[in-house]
Amino acid sequence: MLMPALSHARHKVQSIVSRMQPWAIAEAHALLVRIPVQPPKGDAIQKFSALELPIVRITDAAGNSGVGFGYTIGQGGSTILELIRKELLPKLEGRDSRRIGSIYDTLLKSVHALGPGVVLSNALAAIDVALWDLNARRNNVPLHYMLGGAKDKVPVYNTDVGWLSRELDEMIDLSKQAVRREGFRALKLKVGKPDLQEDVERVGKVRKAVGDQITIMIDANQSWTVAEAIRRLQPLQKFNLFWIEEPLPATDIQGYCELAKHISIPRAGGESIYDPTIFYDNIRQGALDILQPDIARVGGITAAMAVCGMANAANLMVAPHVSPELSLTVAAAIPTSIFIEYIPQMEPVLKRKIKIEDGNAIAPDVPGHGIEFDEQALRRYEVKL
Incomplete structure (x- = not known):
């Protein structure tokens, strides 16, 4: 049985979601997975032994969800995840998930001081891909x-x-x-x-x-x-x-x-x-x-x-x-x-x-x-x- 405080918090969240338009973003979560690559793969400049995937799941108020991800070849995944969790996901709550371009512009401008690079691009990509997937799923069409x-x-x-x-x-x-x-x-x-x-x-x-x-x-x-x-x-x-x-x-x-x-x-x-x-x-x-x-x-x-x-x-x-x-x-x-x-x-x-x-x-x-x-x-x- 849920503790009273947790039960109250859960009901409060459900109440907020119930007042949202069905396409509003209700939840967004991120995680990092690290897949071993054996034997290691190598090219002219590097070898790598793992694939990292920062993964984002976004759910709208109607319960539709989409999944997106970026990747690294074993370096920087935790940095990307921290950027997603601390700087980007908090800006999504309540946004109209159909307005992907508007959301993308907001997120990009909010972290523009980081400059272009693979960490920022991966973080944006994981969210952007999840939004496109969500919209296609909601409309029941292949992306x-x-x-x-x-x-x-x-x-x-x-x-x-x-x-x-x-x-x-x-x-x-x-x-x-x-x-x-x-x-x-x-x-x-x-x-x-x-x-x-x-x-x-x-x-x-x-x-x-x-x-x-x-x-x-x-x-x-x-x-x-x-x-x-x-x-x-x-x-x-x-x-x-x-x-x-x-x-x-x-x-x-x-x-x-x-x-x-x-x-x-x-x-x-x-x-x-x-x-x-x-x-x-x-x-x-x-x-x-x-x-x-x-x-x-x-x-x-x-x-x-x-x-x-x-x-x-x-x-x-x-x-x-x-x-x-x-x-x-x-x-x-x-x-x-x-x-x-x-x-x-x-x-x-x-x-x-x-x-x-x-x-x-x-x-x-x-x-x-x-x-x-x-x-x-x-x-x-x-x-x-």
């Missing part, structure tokens, strides 16, 4: 329809086969398995070995193993200078590569423009751009051929769709970065999407995996973004803070 509904399926490439930390034989075996058993038609390989010839050997042997009909991209994870990129990419061009991803630091817009004068491989990037206005600068100066907004790192669906709108106006292709379960919603909504990225790191806490058929990810035909977390798994991996 990708609500955002534009351009497609029911999107091509998907497998990055998990190509980590730089994998031995060459393992990478070849996994690449062949992804193509022959799992139906992938595109693979991404990490590059950036100290010895250029090792990069050439790895890419060349995977190309030979999977054949010329399979799309291959490469990713240097911002590890080169312009001069290094030109030198390293010239011997790789013969492998018919679909793009070179992040050959340079994301801030080097002029470097990306210079690279295009020397290399024929299309330039892709955007996962390390945390503000839509910086995407605008890249588009205006012709720095990138393919935009890769990361929904968590750019600030959520609201910000990602702004980037996609600019890409559409500039006739540029879009391939959202990681989080395939959520990236699929954005990619299926827009006409200019060409790929989403498959890395199965969230699967330990999901009720169902993303559906892949003949090299395409199938957009879920359910209300909201279609991502359902396994509550028992969340409790298992929750970080108590």
Whole structure:
């Protein structure tokens, strides 16, 4: 039986909620989960052994709820959670959950002094995604329809086969398995070995193993200078590569423009751009051929769709970065999407995996973004803070 004081508080909250409009935000909660990644994954600049998910659930006065999340590769999750809990969630109570743009603007301005960056963007994204999910669920429509509904399926490439930390034989075996058993038609390989010839050997042997009909991209994870990129990419061009991803630091817009004068491989990037206005600068100066907004790192669906709108106006292709379960919603909504990225790191806490058929990810035909977390798994991996 509830203690009298707690019972009174509960009745008081229920009374307040009963006076709200049904779409008013009644509750908002946040937690952090940390999923081990074993063996650790590595690229040209880093290795990581965990995936962190700051998760937000928002409920309206009618009892409808939506879930959103950001992510880190093992660093900063507690900082993001603290920002969400202490600075952002208190500003949501009673707000009209339908007015996502207004809420986004309020939250962004309230913490503008923190400056743009991955911590702020992740915090905003977790709330923003939850609001979009809530609205789509309330209206009983798939979120990708609500955002534009351009497609029911999107091509998907497998990055998990190509980590730089994998031995060459393992990478070849996994690449062949992804193509022959799992139906992938595109693979991404990490590059950036100290010895250029090792990069050439790895890419060349995977190309030979999977054949010329399979799309291959490469990713240097911002590890080169312009001069290094030109030198390293010239011997790789013969492998018919679909793009070179992040050959340079994301801030080097002029470097990306210079690279295009020397290399024929299309330039892709955007996962390390945390503000839509910086995407605008890249588009205006012709720095990138393919935009890769990361929904968590750019600030959520609201910000990602702004980037996609600019890409559409500039006739540029879009391939959202990681989080395939959520990236699929954005990619299926827009006409200019060409790929989403498959890395199965969230699967330990999901009720169902993303559906892949003949090299395409199938957009879920359910209300909201279609991502359902396994509550028992969340409790298992929750970080108590």
